[in-house]
Amino acid sequence: MTNWQELEKKYYMRTFDRVPVTLVKGQGARVWDDNGREYLDFFAGLAVTSLGHCHPVVVKALTEQASTLIQTSNLYYTIPQLQLAKLLVENSCFESIFYANSGTEANEGAVKLARRYGALHRNGAYEVITTLNSFHGRTLAMTAATGQPKFQKPYLPMPAGFVNVENNSIEAIKKATTNKTCAVILEPVQAEGGVNVPADDYLKKARAWCDEQNLLLILDEVQTGIGRTGALFGYQLYGVEPDVITLAKGMGGGVPIGAFMANQKAAVFVPGDHGSTFGGNPLACAVGYAVVKYIIDNDIPGNARQMGQYLMVKLNGLKGKYPHITDVRGRGLLVAIEFSKEIGARMLTACLERGLLVNKLKPNALRLIPPLIIGKAEVDEAVSIIDAALAAVSCEA
Numbered sequence: 001m002t003n004w005q006e007l008e009k010k011y012y013m014r015t016f017d018r019v020p021v022t023l024v025k026g027q028g029a030r031v032w033d034d035n036g037r038e039y040l041d042f043f044a045g046l047a048v049t050s051l052g053h054c055h056p057v058v059v060k061a062l063t064e065q066a067s068t069l070i071q072t073s074n075l076y077y078t079i080p081q082l083q084l085a086k087l088l089v090e091n092s093c094f095e096s097i098f099y100a101n102s103g104t105e106a107n108e109g110a111v112k113l114a115r116r117y118g119a120l121h122r123n124g125a126y127e128v129i130t131t132l133n134s135f136h137g138r139t140l141a142m143t144a145a146t147g148q149p150k151f152q153k154p155y156l157p158m159p160a161g162f163v164n165v166e167n168n169s170i171e172a173i174k175k176a177t178t179n180k181t182c183a184v185i186l187e188p189v190q191a192e193g194g195v196n197v198p199a200d201d202y203l204k205k206a207r208a209w210c211d212e213q214n215l216l217l218i219l220d221e222v223q224t225g226i227g228r229t230g231a232l233f234g235y236q237l238y239g240v241e242p243d244v245i246t247l248a249k250g251m252g253g254g255v256p257i258g259a260f261m262a263n264q265k266a267a268v269f270v271p272g273d274h275g276s277t278f279g280g281n282p283l284a285c286a287v288g289y290a291v292v293k294y295i296i297d298n299d300i301p302g303n304a305r306q307m308g309q310y311l312m313v314k315l316n317g318l319k320g321k322y323p324h325i326t327d328v329r330g331r332g333l334l335v336a337i338e339f340s341k342e343i344g345a346r347m348l349t350a351c352l353e354r355g356l357l358v359n360k361l362k363p364n365a366l367r368l369i370p371p372l373i374i375g376k377a378e379v380d381e382a383v384s385i386i387d388a389a390l391a392a393v394s395c396e397a
């Protein structure tokens with residue numbers, strides 16, 4: 001049998017620190033490796049396969065569109081992108097959409113939109129305030145937006161126009177605001193940066209400040225959007241309406257698609273201002289439409305909310321047995337479990353050996369981001385594996 005992991009070492013750039021498993025098949029909340037081993041998937045392709053693997057709705061949309069029309073460019077009208085646009089606009093506080101192919105590209109577009117807004121309505125302001133420990137993607141500009149020096153350092157100098165300030169502090173945003181500022185970008189819950197849930201009134205205060213200063217409030221909902229946090233959009237949890245939102249991960253149920261949406265005030269692009277060859281192609285949009293429609297019609301955000309609460313209650317229930325669980329936090333099915341010791345890597349391995357895929361969020365924390373369609377039985381199974389893994393890892397510690 002081919003040793004795929006050796007092949008990767010030989011032929012793939014040394015970019016990823018991979019979990020030593022080669023996945024070949026998925027169905028629902030399960031995946032299988034090339035040895036036929038089954039795993040319960042609480043990683044979901046990095047919070048992407050929101051309806052689970054190979055959901056019939058995804059497969060149907062993908063295969064039907066694949067045999068009908070795949071790519072046309074945006075120089076022509078196509079139907080799936082407009083069906084998805086109407087669905088997302090009618091179910092949000094925004095009035096229009098632009099499609100990209102990934103999260104980072106959606107964010108790039110949102111920043112370009114904010115710079116146009118600054119040019120037109122704030123005397124040429126171009127600077128964007130973001131937060132420390134945020135994550136906005138891997139292009140050069142989004143590396144500058146991402147408030148994590150470890151991502152920026154290898155690529156200095158960073159593109160100009162981004163200021164990273166303390167998270168969850170409205171005072172920090174106020175202090176960083178100057179006449180050059182055009183927008184503030186926040187994640188409703190910082191996801192990659194640690195599943196950091198802000199104070200309940202943080203987004204409201206940010207909204208008020210942006211209104212007062214004529215800044216755009218942009219929410220990066222690449223991870224939190226499309227049901228993940230227990231609402232269709234994370235902003236709905238906090239009672240605010242942003243001017244711009246960015247989406248990607250869960251939007252296509254596994255097929256690459258991204259987007260940004262804007263309200264009337266922020267939608268300042270005119271023809272020629274922005275573009276994309278692949279963005280909004282019929283294939284991605286047909287799947288995106290099927291996924292988002294299924295999520296809305298079947299109240300999948302409601303399931304994410306209930307299962308997320310159930311998961312967090314059960315994880316909290318392990319605290320008595322394992323006092324080194326220091327925190328369980330999250331919204332919906334974006335959940336972190338944190339430990340007093342740096343046992344994240346060993347916990348990941350111990351879960352893997354017992355048939356559960358999780359994510360090492362930090363040296364001392366795991367992230368659980370299962371498909372949004374999971375039920376109680378899967379949560380029970382995952383928590384009993386985490387329980388056994390904790391028992392094993394605590395013994396060796």
Ligand SMILES: *Cc1c(COP(=O)(O)O)cnc(C)c1O
Pocket residue numbers: 101102103104105107135136137138187191192220221222223224248249
């Ligand atoms: C994953 C992520 C991104 C980047 O998305 P890509 O599709 O990897 O480019 C941006 N913002 C947030 C909040 C994310 O979680």
